[in-house]
Amino acid sequence: MGHGLGLVVESIPRGSFRNAINAGLPFLTGCLGVGEDVSTGDDLGSMMCNHISRLFYKPVKILGYQRQRINGNWKFYLENLRDTYHASLLHEFLVTFGLDRATQKGGVEMDERHRHNLTYAHAGSDSDSDAKEAYGGHEINNDKLKLLDSRLLEFRQEYADDRNLAISTMFPNASFQQLNNSLATRQIQPKGIDAFDLIWTYFGYTDDDVDMTNHRLRQLNLFGPGGLVSMEDAEAIEIAHKATYAEERNTTTVIEVGGKGEISDRAYRVNDVPIRGFWSYYAELMDIEPAGAFR
């Protein structure tokens, strides 16, 4: 395949693979045995192609890598990334400093079969009073708390739109993120049913100056594995995984996903539709789809 990756496939028939280049990114795709391929340029859909093209609209440079072990099932991570409004409930830092709130203008988009999703929000699209009303008595943008270095919160607009948050999952195991000015890809590598590794690749653009590169790296104190925000995602997944791990292997824990009806894009942030989209496709893929289920 192109781009000098040097991939050698020896044990899988050539015919079962095809590759595609999207926005300069090479994709290598295997057939999953259910009569269709996933994650090729053809199958990404316009939503994912637009998201990738937006992030990779000019040459990038790699800023670093990190590997993070999370002791939970890998599917929890996909749920986490598809859960639009947990950020403003779980992540106290985001709410307090107004970085990510359910009252922002934003929404969720998916491809036709809900394999991939995008969560987005627009910068400065709500006010403190909007948020105070929505969150009741919760302290929003608390005047008592100030950061010594406010650059941690700074958003420098660098795209044609004003989105300060655009993060996707690409079925089954990748994510492309823009969180303020923190850019990264995340790859999920399952390590059995009880653990997975997250492989983080941080990037910027080749024409970034030193100040911009430092700005991107600084924001990893929020959005990297040990960041004030993302650290909580790993912790929440481990807690949830323990809670659903039945002591008796012959028992089952069921957590009903809220909401019902059509699985479709929404132009608002308070919804869990992409999670239902994931399970809809996963159930079909695993041949465990209930009769009459929504797709």
Ligand SMILES: [Fe+2]
């Ligand atoms: Fe989160």
